[in-house]
Each structure stands twice: as C-alpha cells, then as structure tokens.
Amino acid sequence: MSNSPRRVAMISGASRGIGAAIAKNLIDNGWDVSLGCRKPEDVLIEHQDRQLVCQFDALDPQTEDRWVAATVAKFGKIDAIVHNAGVMLPVSVLKATDEEFDQTFDTNVKSPMRLSRKVWPHLVDSGQGRIVMLVSLSGKRVRGERSSLYSMSKFAALALAHGLRRIGDEAGIRCTAICPGFVATDMGTALSSAEPEKMTQPEDLAHLVRTVLELPTTTSIAEIPVNWTVEDQY
Numbered sequence: 001m002s003n004s005p006r007r008v009a010m011i012s013g014a015s016r017g018i019g020a021a022i023a024k025n026l027i028d029n030g031w032d033v034s035l036g037c038r039k040p041e042d043v044l045i046e047h048q049d050r051q052l053v054c055q056f057d058a059l060d061p062q063t064e065d066r067w068v069a070a071t072v073a074k075f076g077k078i079d080a081i082v083h084n085a086g087v088m089l090p091v092s093v094l095k096a097t098d099e100e101f102d103q104t105f106d107t108n109v110k111s112p113m114r115l116s117r118k119v120w121p122h123l124v125d126s127g128q129g130r131i132v133m134l135v136s137l138s139g140k141r142v143r144g145e146r147s148s149l150y151s152m153s154k155f156a157a158l159a160l161a162h163g164l165r166r167i168g169d170e171a172g173i174r175c176t177a178i179c180p181g182f183v184a185t186d187m188g189t190a191l192s193s194a195e196p197e198k199m200t201q202p203e204d205l206a207h208l209v210r211t212v213l214e215l216p217t218t219t220s221i222a223e224i225p226v227n228w229t230v231e232d233q234y
Helices: 017-028 061-075 097-125 145-168 186-191 204-213
Strands: 008-012 032-037 051-055 080-083 129-133 174-180 223-226
Touching: 008 017, 008 061, 008 097, 008 186, 017 032, 017 204, 032 061, 051 061, 080 097, 080 204, 097 129, 097 145, 129 145, 129 204, 145 174, 174 204, 204 223
Parallel strands: 008 032, 008 080, 032 051, 080 129, 129 174, 174 223
Antiparallel strands: none
16 A cells, blocks of 8 residues: 555546536546446546546445445545536425435435445545535525425535534545536436536536645635626525
C-alpha cells in the first residue's frame, strides 16, 4: 500500500456528466481520484498512477466495500468523498410504486449514508476530511408533480449532509451540500426545454466542488444553491 503525497477523493457516478467533470478538475489541480462507476469500462484512464476506476452500484453494498478497499490499497488514504451518483424517476408521490420508492431512496440516500460510514475512519485520519453531497434544488423545494418523489429523496439527502456536517465538526470533517438546478447533462436536457448552453455546465459545478474541498477547516459551508436562471426561491 502506497501513501499518496497528494490528496485523494472518491467520486461516485463518475463515468460522465458532473462526476466526470469533477474528476477531471481534481486531477488537473493535483488530486488523485478514485472513481465509482456502474460501467468502469466506459471510463478512459489517462493517469494510471493517479486515477482508479472501480465498479460501483448504489443498489449493491458489496460494491461499496470493494471500492473503499481498492482505494485504500492503491492510494493509502481517503481525504474526501463526493456523492454524485443519483437517480431521477419522473413520478409523483401518489403514483410511485413501492419499488420505485425503494430504488430512488436506496440510490439517493441509503448508499451515500453507507459510503460515508465506511470512509469515515479514513476522513478522520486525514485531519482534513471532506464530504460533498450533490443534492439538487429539488432538495429545497418541490417544483412539479412528476418531480415530487425525487424531491422527497433529495430533501432526505440534504438532511443527511447536514447530519454529517454536524457529526464531523469536532474531527474537522466538513460536509457541504451543493444544490443545482438544471445542468447540461443527459438528465438535465431530458427534463428541460431550456437550451443546454444556457444551463449550468458540469464544469461550473466541478469548480465549486474543488473550491469547497480545498477550503481550510476554519471554513464550514452548509449549502450552495446554484441555478442557471433566476427563480422565486433561488
């Protein structure tokens, strides 16, 4: 086991979109990254010594264990985790089946909670442990019927972020929830009629994530709401 001289971040859902942009930004700015992806074969490995790609499925806790173990085996430590993986089923809370509820909450809430628990000792050992939760503005308001189940899960994810922030304070672990509106990803463009070039770009969020991760422990930021346009609430 080597102990990387650089800081090490785990990023879930990192094969494309926001997660891939975060990984690129961190590597370009001196981090080592461990990427959790459903299809690792879809990820181009450009930096063998600084990049690890592992199979990760939010519905399979065993893949979480293997991912954490592989990260520590390669880099010797974990300084940060970015919870980016998520699912959005466009269904209302009155029409959602039990199976749709379970899939949504298992992916958006239970897996980040489990992963945080599993990496927690490493974040404590880091002395500057960081957690970023990619939540959504849907975790702060409900904008439509078909997003109501998704919003329920994201409200819970926001509460998870606040809980981790509170618990980690004494150990110097900082947790921040980043809550974007529509982002120019496959999901964002499928759900909105707005022109993709006008939406928040994945690279914009990647810059925010790195900024939060690199802030000193003397700075604790609970939430960052982000939108591509002005709305009543944010």
